[in-house]
Amino acid sequence: MGIHEQETVPLSLSGGSLGLTVREIKAPRQLGSVRLLREIGKGGMGVVWLGHDDMLGRDVAVKFLLGAAATEDDPQFATFLEGARAAARLKCAGMTAVFHADVVDGAPYIVMEYVDGPTISRVVSKSGPLSVPAAIAVMSSVCGTTSELHDAGIIHRDIKPSNIMLDTDCRVFLTDFGIAISRPAGEAVAEDVGLAGTPGYMAPEAFEGACGPRTDAYSLGITFYEMLVGAAPFEGEFVDVREMHRTRDLPLGKLRERHVDEAIIEIIQRATHKDPKFRYKSARHLLEAIERAPLPRQTRMRAESELRAAALKCRAGGGGGADASSATLSGRSLYDHLSTLAAKKREDTPRPASTPEPSDTPTPDWSRPVAVDAGAPRTPEAAPVPSVRGFVCSKCGAQFSSSTASAAPCPSCGVVVVGPGEAPPPQEDKDDGPLRPFTVAMIGLVVFVILAIFVVVIMFLGPGK
Numbered sequence: 001m002g003i004h005e006q007e008t009v010p011l012s013l014s015g016g017s018l019g020l021t022v023r024e025i026k027a028p029r030q031l032g033s034v035r036l037l038r039e040i041g042k043g044g045m046g047v048v049w050l051g052h053d054d055m056l057g058r059d060v061a062v063k064f065l066l067g068a069a070a071t072e073d074d075p076q077f078a079t080f081l082e083g084a085r086a087a088a089r090l091k092c093a094g095m096t097a098v099f100h101a102d103v104v105d106g107a108p109y110i111v112m113e114y115v116d117g118p119t120i121s122r123v124v125s126k127s128g129p130l131s132v133p134a135a136i137a138v139m140s141s142v143c144g145t146t147s148e149l150h151d152a153g154i155i156h157r158d159i160k161p162s163n164i165m166l167d168t169d170c171r172v173f174l175t176d177f178g179i180a181i182s183r184p185a186g187e188a189v190a191e192d193v194g195l196a197g198t199p200g201y202m203a204p205e206a207f208e209g210a211c212g213p214r215t216d217a218y219s220l221g222i223t224f225y226e227m228l229v230g231a232a233p234f235e236g237e238f239v240d241v242r243e244m245h246r247t248r249d250l251p252l253g254k255l256r257e258r259h260v261d262e263a264i265i266e267i268i269q270r271a272t273h274k275d276p277k278f279r280y281k282s283a284r285h286l287l288e289a290i291e292r293a294p295l296p297r298q299t300r301m302r303a304e305s306e307l308r309a310a311a312l313k314c315r316a317g318g319g320g321g322a323d324a325s326s327a328t329l330s331g332r333s334l335y336d337h338l339s340t341l342a343a344k345k346r347e348d349t350p351r352p353a354s355t356p357e358p359s360d361t362p363t364p365d366w367s368r369p370v371a372v373d374a375g376a377p378r379t380p381e382a383a384p385v386p387s388v389r390g391f392v393c394s395k396c397g398a399q400f401s402s403s404t405a406s407a408a409p410c411p412s413c414g415v416v417v418v419g420p421g422e423a424p425p426p427q428e429d430k431d432d433g434p435l436r437p438f439t440v441a442m443i444g445l446v447v448f449v450i451l452a453i454f455v456v457v458i459m460f461l462g463p464g465k
């Protein structure tokens with residue numbers, strides 16, 4: 001297919017939470033090495049597609065920002081670019097990495113790490129509010145990631161359950177850096193950076209254009225509340241929601257109805273304090289408060305397993321991520337050709353000689369510490385293979401095998417049996433088996449008989465006779 005007749009996909013957005021300009025664009029199906037497979041979801045500012053990078057052979061998520069025009073004088077574009085750059089320079093396990101950014105048909109887009117799993121808002125809407133342990137597991141991870149952002153001088157500005165995702169291993173990802181902003185590292189609130197965020201999660205001062213680690217802490221507090229209750233505390237029209245954030249207390253009664261521990265309620269209260277001065281200074285301070293909270297030990301122990309259970313429930317209800325393998329496209333591209341070449345090369349490359357049988361491998365010395373290269377991949381070949389030895393019990397005749405010792409206790413009678421050709425192992429104090437009392441008794445009997453014979457001989461043949 002020539003460049004002029006390239007297949008295109010229509011991308012459109014039909015509304016925006018902040019009243020942004022909405023438009024429709026046409027993107028080529030093949031964006032560089034990325035093939036657009038299908039739409040995953042839509043948000044307030046753009047649309048997200050599942051893509052496949054044919055060159056690198058991995059799935060990616062492509063977010064198109066339809067509310068902004070890629071021009072110098074569009075502040076939305078400047079914000080988007082700043083967020084993408086901030087995310088691209090940070091390497092952190094709990095956030096979706098940004099691989100690439102560009103503009104297509106006048107609309108900016110970013111190519112980012114694909115998370116195969118649901119968002120937390122989907123988990124909550126599918127399977128109900130999270131348990132306290134599951135919510136703590138999510139909060140601990142997101143607060144840890146946000147702390148790293150804050151340390152790097154980045155304010156996320158859009159922390160909410162729909163920007164937190166769980167992958168198939170139940171790892172938690174903070175995503176969507178579309179309105180993140182770089183500030184000099186520190187705790188000060190930056191004034192007048194412009195209105196940005198999702199109203200339901202914005203701190204009162206964020207509606208005035210302020211932002212800082214404390215505004216992220218506020219959004220984290222609202223997110224914590226929503227995970228435990230099943231709905232955000234303030235919902236409705238933009239102006240009403242803004243007013244509620246400024247003046248109305250959080251409906252904490254709903255947390256008590258769900259038997260949430262008072263220690264957690266206090267943390268949510270402090271994180272969402274109307275006055276930033278009384279709030280946690282940053283995500284790290286919030287994280288430390290969660291870690292210090294006096295909670296039953298079991299609550300913390302159950303955190304991860306409960307999160308898995310909630311995610312599983314969501315998946316069972318069809319709430320998982322995109323099924324990349326089910327998406328097929330017609331038409332071959334340059335990248336299909338390259339993939340075929342790579343596959344052919346794999347087939348042509350002679351395979352390495354097969355690994356020797358365990359019997360060829362020298363038996364490791366198990367009594368000495370084994371040095372492990374922490375950087376080496378833990379493949380089955382790398383692990384030492386224990387050799388299995390056959391034993392025959394000298395007492396009861398039972399046959400058995402053991403893999404870790406040159407001497408082993410017989411499973412039938414408990415006697416320690418030494419392997420063929422091996423020196424006896426050093427004896428431990430505790431268990432000699434039934435052999436020793438028997439031997440001692442035999443020796444005693446023999447000594448007694450010899451003494452008795454000696455006495456009888458003396459009596460009959462003695463000097464007095």
Ligand SMILES: Nc1ncnc2c1ncn2[C@@H]1O[C@H](COP(=O)(O)OP(=O)(O)OP(=O)(O)O)[C@@H](O)[C@H]1O
Pocket residue numbers: 040041042043044045046047048061063096112113114115116119158162163175176198321
């Ligand atoms: N990195 C990703 N990997 C996989 N799916 C993603 C990724 N990022 C977003 N998604 C999916 O795309 C959907 C839409 O995301 P998007 O960020 O546009 O919307 P949103 O978070 O609901 O709203 P907003 O635009 O206000 O952030 C998400 O709900 C999620 O299902």
Ligand SMILES: [Mg+2]
Pocket residue numbers: 043162163175176
């Ligand atoms: Mg989002």
